Amino acid sequence: MSKTTLFDSRIKKYAYRETSQIYQDIGASPDGLSHEQVEAMREKYGANSFAERKNDTMIRRLRRAFINPFNVILFILGIISLVTDVFLVSNFARNATTAIIIFSMILISGAIRLIQELRAKNAAQQLNRLIHESITVRREGELIEISAEKLVVGDIVLLSAGNRVPADIRLTEVTDLFISQAAITGESAILEKNCRALSYSSLETLTQLENLAFMATTVISGKGEGIVLAVGKDTLYGSFAKPDSDDKKSFQKGANSIAWVMLRFIAVLIPIVFALLGITGGKWLESFAFALSVAVGLMPEMLPMVITACLARGSLTMSRKQTIIKDINAMQGFGSMDVLCMDKTGTLTNESSLLEYYMDVLGNESSEVLDLAFLNSFYHSGVRNPIDNAILACQTMPGRETHYTDLLTQYQKIDEIPFDYARKFVSTLVTDKNGESQLIMKGDISHIVARCSHVEYRDKILPIEKGGMQSVSFVVDEMLQDGMKVIAVARKNVGQQNQITPADEGDMILMGYLAFFDAPKKTSKVSVAALKRLKVTPKILTGDQADVAVSVCRRVGISSEAVLTGANLDEMTDSELSAAVEKIHVFAELTPGQKVRLVSTLGQNGHTVGFLGDGINDIPALCEANVGISVDTAVDAAKDAADVVLL
Secondary structure, three states: OOHHHHHHHHHHHHHOOOHHHHHHHHOOOOOOEOHHHHHHHHHHHOOOOOOOOHHHOHHHHHHHHHOOHHHHHHHHHHHHHHHHHHHOOOHHHOOOHHHHHHHHHHHHHHHHHHHHHHHHHHHHOOHHHHHHOEEEEEEOOEEEEEEHHHOOOOOEEEEEOOOEOOOEEEEEEEEEEEEEOHHHHOOOOEEEOOOOOOOOOOOOOHHHOOOEEOOOOEEEEEEEEEEEEEOHHHOHHHHOOOOOOOOOOHHHHHHHHHHHHHHHHHHHHHHHHHHHHHHHHOOHHHHHHHHHHHHHHHOOOOHHHHHHHHHHHHHHHHHOOOEEEOOOOHHHHHHHOOEEEEOOEOOOEEEEEEEEEEEEOOOOEOHHHHHHHHHHHHOOOOOOOHHHHHHHHHHHOOOOHHHHHHHHHHOEEEEEEOOOOOOOEEEEEEEOOOOOEEEEEEEEHHHHHOOEEEEEEOOEEEEOOOOHHHHOHHHHHHHHHOOOEEEEEEEEEOOOOOOOOHHHOOOEEEEEEEEEEEEEOOOHHHHHHHHHHOOOEEEEEOOOOHHHHHHHHHHHOOOOOOEEEHHHHHOOOHHHHHHHHHHOOEEEOOOHHHHHHHHHHHHHOOOOEEEEOOOHHHHHHHHHOOEEEEEOOOOHHHHHHOOEEEO
16 A cells, blocks of 8 residues: 555544544644653654655765766776776886876766766755645644644644645634635635534545645635644655655666667677687787777767766756756756646746626626725625635725725724625625725626626616526626626615624625636746747646646646546546647646656657656656756645746
8 A cells, every 4th residue: 555545544534533532543732732741752752853855865866967877887997997007017118197087087077077966956956845834733732833844743733824734734713714825736716714623535636525625725814723644755745755766867778778878889899809819819809908098999988977077067057047956967968858747836926816807797898896896895805815816906096096095095994794604705785985885796607696696787786586697697708608707796775784794695786707717827928938949848737627728728838629628538548548648738627647648658669758847746846847846935745846946
């Protein structure tokens, strides 16, 4: 059974248990651990840290730098040169120059490679940065601040907006807790968490369990409390650690194959030359020395140093352009890459939403709808989510800088009903200078429309007749098909009322809609165009929904005429997929394993494949690609797995 499977079964069981059972199983309590229990838990389950990977040790780096087929052959030939030029000749003819040159070439090429890797190591080895953050825990009934690396299984952790979750946690208390799991799943959706014991379902994946919070995910809003179930390398985050494999990239394989061909050629040639000269001349010792000299002459002693120097020069040039080359051999793959597979969230797009449209019920632009949404978001007392932030960003719209300042002066908040996951909307009560109050609702379309009895269109208030909303639903459907998130805005005048209850949230007037989109980074479209000019084919491999992926691709210039989803991919044979990956450029709703299969298939088709990703779910594909590329905003484990990091 794999490590991940064991992890799933161990952590999953706690999602289906009541908190009292969990405390009993782990040996903890709601008041937290005592000092003695902390030490015992650390001894039993380990520390909240990541051990240095085997392939990052100095011994491994030295071996990669100095031990390769070319250097092995050069070392053997250096020994042979010593024998033939020093030990098998008379004193006056001895000359160790050739041997010294050969050994110098080995040392210089190895030193260049080692120094370059060590330079990159300090900038790229950031995996442990996460565990140095400060967190709040309850121990012996008191709240204290500790470094996350001191966290142990059984600790009671308090989470609030902006925190990165420091371990895998079973939530025991939540208040409007919303968490982004993009770092783990690659999906841009923000999930609400709860603390209820769930009903068992073997079909649910670990990340779908709503009462678990995972290391490296981010608290977007709300607050929560929970008990630590796993720390360090035993977390889901830790299970995605970069494999300790020594699988060689195509360039290494090519260089090594040349070296072995030369070695075989020399191994065959030496006996032939030795035998021919020995038989014809009868001077066997001189024949042996001559045969060895031929072997030395055939070997291009400068080749390893020239290759290493060229790669190192390219690496240094890239570093001046804010690019860290962690593996010097990746430079060759970087240059010969003809397909670049990219994740979407956090790579092409920001992890935020962009307000695309604000419109009335028939799809016409409506500043009034935006104004109502602005008041609702501004006066919302909870932690603002990305939707609220996108709405409030309209304050910077050209020509409207003072408009919203005046709007806030005109309307003051007097009451609200906060966002609730079951309701999926927030209500705010505002009053103008005349004391007239207005109830503004903003949220999920179906929930808002269900509470509306009228619509407003061109200053006319019209009743909603049975089935009447179907005539305007095409506006919303079109935006949803375009991969956007759409919310509704409604209002109602309530006279001089100064407080509201859920009973007031009826007979509303539907004003219109707001449409949001995952904002592409400013550089995405330019970068995609540059790739095409360089004859590099960009392909999108994402865990997000197909409509969202297609919408992003259209905006950044990637062909999206055909889309292959993860479900379709699983039904395809290897030969069918091999043909499909050449024609299709957008792959959506993928698992990490499916991303690996796509990258592997492209490689088998003869492409030099790069993969650009930033999440935990991208690590297997980063390792599978000829060149694994990450970005400065990526999670630390993804940067650790990549060959190249773009700053």
